[in-house]
Amino acid sequence: GAVVSQHPSWVICKSGTSVKIECRSLDFQATTMFWYRQFPKQSLMLMATSNEGSKATYEQGVEKDKFLINHASLTLSTLTVTSAHPEDSSFYICSARDSETQNTQAFFGQGTRLTVV
Amino acid sequence: QKEVEQDPGPLSVPEGAIVSLNCTYSNSAFQYFMWYRQYSRKGPELLMYTYSSGNKEDGRFTAQVDKSSKYISLFIRDSQPSDSATYLCAVNDYKLSFGAGTTVTVRA
Numbered sequence: 001g002a003v004v005s006q007h008p009s010w011v012i013c014k015s016g017t018s019v020k021i022e023c024r025s026l027d028f029q030a031t032t033m034f035w036y037r038q039f040p041k042q043s044l045m046l047m048a049t050s051n052e053g054s055k056a057t058y059e060q061g062v063e064k065d066k067f068l069i070n071h072a073s074l075t076l077s078t079l080t081v082t083s084a085h086p087e088d089s090s091f092y093i094c095s096a097r098d099s100e101t102q103n104t105q106a107f108f109g110q111g112t113r114l115t116v117v
Numbered sequence: 118q119k120e121v122e123q124d125p126g127p128l129s130v131p132e133g134a135i136v137s138l139n140c141t142y143s144n145s146a147f148q149y150f151m152w153y154r155q156y157s158r159k160g161p162e163l164l165m166y167t168y169s170s171g172n173k174e175d176g177r178f179t180a181q182v183d184k185s186s187k188y189i190s191l192f193i194r195d196s197q198p199s200d201s202a203t204y205l206c207a208v209n210d211y212k213l214s215f216g217a218g219t220t221v222t223v224r225a
Contacts, residue, residue: 006160034212041125043205043217044161093160095213106213108153108160 002028004096006109013084013116021079021112023094029074030096034106035067038091050077074099084116120144123206123216131224136193140206140216143187149209150182152191154202155218161205165191196223 003026013019023033031052036044048069049057056069066088068080077096081088093111123140130136138152149168153161165180167173167189173180181190189206201223206216 004160041220043215046212049212091158095160105151105163105166106209107163111158111160113158 002026002096002098002105002107004094004107004109006094006112008112009110010113011115013114015085015116016083018080018082019084019114021081021092021094021114023077023079023096023109025075025096025098025107028096028098028100030077031074031099033071033077033094033096035069035077035079036093036095038093038111044093047079081114084114086116089114089116120214121206121208121216123219125217125219127220127222129222129224130196132196132198134196134223136191136196136200136221136223138191138193138204138206138219138221140189141187142189142208142214144208144210145184145187147208147210150180150189151207151209151213152178152180152189153205153207153215155205156202164204193221196221198223198225 005024007022033050035047047062050069050071052071058064071077095106095108097106121142151166152164155161167180167182170182170184177194179192203218203220205218207213
C-alpha cells in the first residue's frame with residue numbers, strides 16, 4: 001500500500017515555542033492531506049484539510065493562527081503548532097489521499113506525539 | 118447527530134473466536150466505507166474498504182455494508198492476540214468521518 005511518512009514521531013518542547021510536523025507521501029501524489037488530533041482513548045478529530053497550492057480549510061473551533069498548515073507541494077504538508085502550551089499536548093496524525101484514487105483510500109502517517117512542558 | 122456511531126467497547130475475546138464489530142451511519146449518500154486498525158501510539162492502518170453495499174473478504178477479515186439499514190460490520194475470524202488493537206470504522210464523503218473506535222483484546 002501507499003506510504004505516508006510523518007516526522008518527527010515524538011517531540012518535547014517548552015511552553016511558548018513552536019513545533020513543526022511534516023507529512024510526506026512517499027510513493028504517490030496527494031493534492032489533499034488531512035490533519036487530525038487524537039486524545040487518549042478517543043477517536044480522531046479532524047483539524048483541517050490541506051490543499052496543495054491553496055489555503056487550508058479548518059474545522060470549526062480550530063484556531064488557524066495557532067495551527068499553521070502549509071501544503072507547498074504534492075508530496076509535503078506541514079503543521080506548525082505556534083506558541084505551544086501544555087494543553088496542545090496530543091497525538092497529531094496526518095493522512096493523504098492519492099490524487100488518482102480520490103474517494104477510495106486515505107493513508108495515514110505514523111503520528112506525532114507532542115508533549116509541551 | 119454524529120455521522121458515524123460506533124460502540125467503543127472494550128471487547129475481549131479468547132483466541133480463535135470470531136470478533137464482530139459494527140457501526141451505523143446517518144447519511145445515506147455515503148458510498149465508501151472503511152475499517153482501520155490502530156495500535157497504541159501509532160497511526161491508523163487501512164484494513165478494508167468497500168464501495169456501496171455488499172461483502173468484501175480479505176483473509177480472516179470480512180467487511181459488510183448494508184446501505185438499506187446504514188449498517189457496516191467487520192468480522193475477524195480465528196482471532197489472534199496480534200489482532201488486539203482499536204478498530205475504527207469510517208465513511209468517506211470528501212473527508213473521512215470516523216467512529217469512536219472499538220478496543221479489542223484477544224486473550225491467548
